[in-house]
Amino acid sequence: MIDIKVLGPGCANCKNTTALIERVAQEKSLPINLQKVEELREIMSYGVMSTPGVVVDGKVVHAGGVPSREKVEQWLT
Numbered sequence: 001m002i003d004i005k006v007l008g009p010g011c012a013n014c015k016n017t018t019a020l021i022e023r024v025a026q027e028k029s030l031p032i033n034l035q036k037v038e039e040l041r042e043i044m045s046y047g048v049m050s051t052p053g054v055v056v057d058g059k060v061v062h063a064g065g066v067p068s069r070e071k072v073e074q075w076l077t
Contacts, residue, residue, distance in 0.1 A: 001031045002076060003058070007043040008051035010036075016066045017052040024072045032076070 004021060008014030018036060025032045037043055046055060050064035056075045 001033050002056065003033045003035075004075070005035045005037050005055040007037045007046060007048050007053035007055065007063075009040070010038050011051065013066050014052040017054065020066065020069065021054070021072055021076075024069065025076055028073075028076060030076050 002025075006014060006018045006021065008017070014036070018034065021032070021034060025034075043051065043053065046053060046060050048060060048063045052062075052064075052066070053060060054062040054067060054075070061075055062071065
């Protein structure tokens with residue numbers, strides 16, 4: 001199972017990023033553990049200064065803006 005965290009205060013881009021990850025995982029029938037992290041201290045502990053940030057299996061893979069569908073598909077392979 002892939003562990004994914006979306007880091008952000010709950011803004012529109014954060015919600016869109018979460019929805020995109022869920023949609024891609026569902027289409028590919030991949031089991032994911034998706035968490036939303038909205039606590040500022042926890043977000044900053046990852047070194048992310050612009051949200052949304054995405055952490056896959058403990059590694060920051062994206063920060064700032066909604067990621068492309070292609071990027072999300074790469075994370076899930």
